[in-house]
Amino acid sequence: MNTPEPNLVAGVPRGRIVVASMVGTTIEFYDFYAYATAAVTVFPHLFFPKGNPTTALLASLATFGLAFVARPLGSILFGHFGDRIGRKTTLVASLLVMGIATFLIGVLPTYHQVGLLAPALLAVMRFSQGLALGGEWSGAALLATETAKPGKRAWAAMWPQLGAPFGFLLANGVFLILVLLLGFDTANPDLDGAFLTWGWRIPFLLSAVMVAIGLYVRLRLAETPVFSRAVERGERLRAPVAEVFRKHWRQLIIGTFVMLATYTLFYVVTTWALSFGTGKKAAHGGGLGIPYLEFLQLQLISVLFFAAMLPVTGLLADRFGRRVTLLVITVGIMVFGTTFGLLLSPGSATTTSTLVFLIIGMTLMGLTFGPMSAVLPELFPTNVRYTGSGVAYNASSILGAAIAPFVATWLATTYGVAWVGVYLLSAAALTGIALLVMRETRDTSLDEVGQTAAAQSR
Known part of the structure; x- marks a missing residue:
């Protein structure tokens, strides 16, 4: 067997793989x-x-959540x-579905x-966005991990994760420019103004x-070498999802x-x-x-810390392993959950304390999100890896x-902002338990994950 040059994977420049894994997730997360x-x-x-305004906001957030049901x-x-x-091929299809659904949102009647x-069509488009993103992330993660150099999987898997903050910066940057122009x-939205008439569609x-x-x-x-070797070994399945739920349900749980603390943290600190x-x-x-304009600027500043932490945590996860790295970060998220009442209390919060809150949250987000595109694929064999990790x-x-x-809106409205922190802390505690149960996957060969799992189950 011919060994590809260090900068090539199956004849494809490694730089192209990096760009392909990152550009897709950047676009997907921009849309989201x-x-x-x-x-x-x-x-x-x-x-x-x-x-009333609160009811309208909750209804809008409900359609936002609809995509997560579709994912x-x-x-x-x-x-x-x-x-x-x-x-x-699958990555190309997921990108097309997301792009078409997002474009159509821009031309919907109100x-x-x-x-x-109007809200019915919006819900359909939002569902389609979620459907597409459900296939995008795992495909980009596999593209990165299944072409990575030995001992560098977390570093390679960091690149598609960079699509999240880049997409955030692009989406909110465009909104910021539109709001300014x-x-x-x-606080006093003009329904007949340019932004709500046509600007939001851009x-x-x-x-x-x-x-x-x-x-x-x-x-x-080109196709990833790990998947190509699995095909050569005749390991493809007719129904990967059935195999996942029958033999790998423990890894699914x-x-x-x-991932629970990562998701909860991000959507609490952003949406x-x-x-x-x-x-x-x-x-x-x-x-x-x-x-709104001022808050958007604060978020754009904080997301830079999100992006900066991704390479750091990629290096840490390759150096010290996935479990130890994520356990330490998860404890940090739990501590962060105790600060909500201090930093965001409506009676005492300032722009500075709000920025501190956002920076801490986004820094922790970068640290916890970085290794995930290595950790989840490493739990599953090649022939069900796309399905299982997704x-x-x-x-x-x-x-x-x-x-x-x-939930955070309801808690803050009913009991106060400190309870939103308790909610985040609880989610992080569940993640900590999962990490304690999870085996270390840093040194596991992606070609041998199935054999390792089978040996451990006997």
Whole structure:
């Protein structure tokens, strides 16, 4: 067997693999974050206008959570083809579905134009986004890990994770520019103003350009060598999802709860924090009253810390192992959960304390998110890896992300902001238990995961 040159994997430059794994997730997360931002600032006015503002916000956040219900279904659908026909083709398909759904959101009619059909169509598009993202992350993670150099899997797996903060920066950066140019004020939204009339559509329409770039890069890839060797050994299955639930249910449960704190942390610090930070001050259950434009700038600053921590944690996970690295970080998340009342209390919070809160949260997010695209694929054999890692990742999205903004909003409104921290601390405690149960996977060969799991189960 010919060994590829150090900078080539199956004849494909390693740099192209890095770009392909990162550009796809950047586009996918851009689309996802554009919706998350609009769910707080736009959709309550244009798609759910009836009732009081809190009810409209909760309805908008419910459609935001709908995508997380779709994501496990997407991981099963795309995982089946990813494990049956290969990673490359499936990654192209997931990117197309996400891009089309996001573009169509940008041309949807509003409630004032077509009534209840508007939120119904929005829900369909949001469901399609979730379906696509359910297949995107695991495919990008496998593209990185299954082509990595020995001993460098966590470092290689860090690249697709960078798509998350890059997508966040792009989505919120576009919204920031539009708000500045069009003069949108969230405290006193003008339904007839330029932003709510047409400006909000631009971030969704721009996704078409990025999808074209992503497709160009991904169509020039080759199949991963780990998957190709599995095909040569005749290991492909007719029904990968059945195999996962029958033989690898333990790894599914562990992987789901290992991701729980990561998901809860991120959507508390982004989606919920945005609605709470920009919410009007009130005697009870109010927000911080920070102008939307100012809060968006704070988030953009904090996400830089998210991006900066990803290479750090990739190196740490390769050096010290996945379990120890993540256990220490998870304890840090639990400690962070005790600071919500101090940093975000409506009676005493300042712009500075809010920025400190966001920076700490995003720093921890970078540290905990970085190794995940190595950890979850390493739990499963090659012939079910796309399905298994995707189902675990996206099942966790329901428990940790879909309900996080909704639960956090309810807790902050009913009991106070400190209870949102208790909610995060509880999720991190469950992740800590899963990490204690999980075996270390740093030195496991991806070609031998199935044999290792079988040996341990005997």
